[in-house]
Structure formats: C-alpha cells, structure tokens
Amino acid sequence: MDGEYITVEQPPSYPGFGCNDAPGIGRSRPVVPRKLTTAQVVLLILLLGSLLIVLYGYWDVMMLTAAATPLARGIPDGAMSNESLAEKLHREVRVLCWVLTTPKYHKSRAVHILRTWGKRCNKIYFMTSEPDDELPTVLLQKPDRYEVLWGKTKEAFTYIYEHLRHEADWFMKADDDTYVFLENLRYMLYPYSPDTPIYFGYNYKMIGPHQKNESYMSGGSGYVLSREALRIFAEGLKDPTKCRPEDDHAEDVEMGKCLYNLGVKAGDSRDSQLRNRFYPVAPFVALLSGNVGMDFWLYKYAYYNARSCMDCLSEYPVAFHYVNNQQLYVYEYFNYQFQLAGRQEQDQVSERLPGKIRDEDLLIPESDNSVP
DSSP states (O other), rough: OOTTOOOOOOOOOTTTSSTTTTTTTTOOOOOOOOOOOOHHHHHHHHHHHHHHHHHHHHHHHHHHHTTTTTTGGGGGGGGGGHHHHHHHHHHHHOOOEEEOOOOOIIIIHHHHHHHHHHHHHSEEEEOOOOOOOSEEEEOOOOOGGGGHHHHHHHHHHIIIIIGGGGGSSSEEEEEOOOOOOHHHHHHHHHSTTSSSSSESEEEEEOOOOOOOTTTTOSSSEEEEHHHHHHHHHHHHOOOTTTTTOOSSHHHHHHHHHHHHTTTTTEOOOOOTTSOOOOSSSHHHHHHHOOOOOTTTTHHHHHHOOOSSSSTTTOOOEEEEESSOHHHHHHHHHHHHTTTOOOOHHHHOOOOOOOOOGHHHHHHHHOOOOOOO
C-alpha cells in the first residue's frame, strides 16, 4: 500500500493517568476502588465489635479497681499514708522473725503462720529439729521437749547471731500459736535505735527472789530484741554467773534474768495511754473480765497494772497468744480484707511516725501492779 497511511486516533486522556508526552506509550487506565464482598463486611463488623467488647471490659475492670482504693472512696490524698507508712517502716525497721516449733506442728501450725502474718516479716525462720520443704527451717540440736525450751532458745538466738544478724535490726521470737501484727510492731520500734540494748514484750513480775525492777517478757506472746541486745545476749551466755548454763527451767523467766544481768533494758511496750500491745492471751480476755477474778494469774503476775475492759487494749496491738490455725485466718480477714460500708472516710486517721528516742531520754516506768 504505497503512499497510503493509516491514522490511529488516540483515546481521550484522563488527568493524572499516563504520560501524554511519551511517544509510543499508551496511557494508563484509571484505578477503580474494589468493593468489599458481603463476607468481608461481616468479618470487619465482627472484628470491630470484639474490639469494643474488650475495651469495655478493660474499662470496667479499671473502674472496679479504682473504686477499691481509698482515693476513689472520697478519702483525701494525704489519707493514703497507711500503705506508704507500712512500706516505709518495712524498709527502715527490719524485723527477723523466728518461730519455735516441732515437726509435729509443721503442717498444722507453722505453714499457716508462713501464709499469714509470717509473710510480713523481713525474714522468717522456723526453729525445729527436722527440715520441711514448705518452711525455711533452721535445725536445732536440742530435743523437742518442753523441759528444754530454754536450751532451744539459747541455741536459736546464738545461731541467728552467728549467721543471720546482718539480715535485720530487730529479732522477734514467737511461738507457733502466736499472731503478730508486723506493721504495729515496727511502728512501736521506730523511735528506738537497734543499737540500744533493749527488748520488748509483755512484762511479768519476776518470780522468786529478784532484784528491784527486775522483770521478764512472756514467751507466749513473743518478745523482740534489738541488734545490740542480741549481741550482748549471744556473747554473754558464756558467763554462767549471769545466764543459766543448764537447758531446763522456764524459758521466758531465764531469758529475763539473763538479759537483766547483762544490762539489757526491759522496755515498756505499752502505748501512750498505757494500754498493752503485747498480750499473752486471746483478745477477749483483755476486753472482758466477767469470767475471771483478781486472782487470775494474768492480773497477779503482770508487771504493769493489767485491766480488762473494752478500752483497755491498745488500738495498735502487736501480738496475741493461744491463736490456733483457724483463728490465724480470721485475724487475717478482719485486719487485712474486712471493710465497713460508709465508715472508711469518717474513720480515717492521719498517721504519723513517732519521734526518735535518744538513749539518755529513755525512761522505763517501775511496776505499778499492786495485786499480790
């Protein structure tokens, strides 16, 4: 086909697509958005719905959690000092607890202490004669007999001094039927220096011939030694003229005699209103006296005047004795979980740490119990 040409008409151009200036290259076709299928729309709706449900559940949990805090109940910011105060005391007043027990009571008593008040000690050890996988134990060589409690106590404190004294500032001895409020114990100990030779507990009058103002602490509700008192006791046991070398006789009485002879002060553990914080019996004995008379052994042997009334027990108790394993959990519930509707805000008390007491300002009152 000489001399004949075929003219090809280009299609109209679309703005933004192709290149009009490039010879021989056709223009691109416009991109049309794809439509979602019905199945894809349903899947997207399900995903969005699930996301909304998760977000709503998270928000609900956050609101419930916030409502459980004092701040959410309308208590002022400064009233949240209870938790922070307990944390501060836990850090600054280190308490090593040791519990005297036997293999017979590992499962029925000791493990329940570890699960309740024992977990609030900075360190806790169970002094016994056999190991137990559930307990942090220290094995004593003395036999498991009541008659040698004094010997076991000497052995336990000596081991702590030789191997564990750097773990704490104060050293609390308790029985396996004792309940201890660690927060209140630290609060009571805060004013005192662990370098002061002093110990605290429930003061008894010394039995038999004794020197003026000599007393001892109840072994049942426990007693706590300062770091310096622990050192003096462990090193002073070598002197048979001051500490009984035999293992027999009452543990708490011999402990009191030994510490008194070594110059360790028997501190006054009562609160500012002279109410007891350590108590060698259950709380109801301190609150109600209708079932006992003045010849009750507690009233006769208490170093300080013992009373029973609804206002005679400290609001910040430290320890009680004769607490069985079921009661341990009752104490836990009513002190760490129980809430009273409508009372939290109005009963909130702003707590402050007590002032420090210098050794030269330490004053221990004499006995005021006149019951013979």
